[in-house]
Amino acid sequence: MSEKYEHLVVPGPTITTVSKPFWDAIARHEFYLQKCTDCDQWIFYPRTLCPYCWGNQLEWKKASGKARLKTWGVVHRPGHPAWQDVTPYILGVVKLEEGPTMMTHLLLDSDQDLQIGLPLQVSFTKCNQVWMPFFTRLSDN
The missing domain is CATH 2.40.50 (OB fold (Dihydrolipoamide Acetyltransferase, E2P))
Structure with a gap:
């Protein structure tokens, strides 16, 4: 079923410096998410501040x-x-x-x-x- 998507000419994702690690992992067939080291919450979509505690200590972790x-x-x-x-x-x-x-x-x-x-x-x-x-x-x- 997924092969029907391969030849579509559609707009792709907007890749920013913040989201690039997510898309790089997807290209390697790995699924990574951000995790806040201050409050231990997993985060998606990629961002610079934790939406739970407003901390900026976000790390990329394998999900x-x-x-x-x-x-x-x-x-x-x-x-x-x-x-x-x-x-x-x-x-x-x-x-x-x-x-x-x-x-x-x-x-x-x-x-x-x-x-x-x-x-x-x-x-x-x-x-x-x-x-x-x-x-x-x-x-x-």
Whole structure:
């Protein structure tokens, strides 16, 4: 299923100096998140200050890449015309095992078996020459 994304010509992520370590890890097929050394909270999306304690002692740590589905929607009319080639597709909000939430594509064949709490895992997917952290069922390998 993920091969259908490889040839899309879509806008890629905006990579900044703050988010570059995240995207570099994704390109290596590793899943890293920031963790605050002051309050011990995991953080996503990448930033310079902890949203919990406002500390600036953030380190990049290897994360599990596991998550649970919080909610989802099926996209039939994408916001950018280049995504039309893969519609319908499923966007989801997942709660990462470490705590933060993340919006992502779900690499699932249909939306019929989706349920809140569905166990998921990261699936490194090439999309327009950029590796992306999409998610699939935990049992899929």
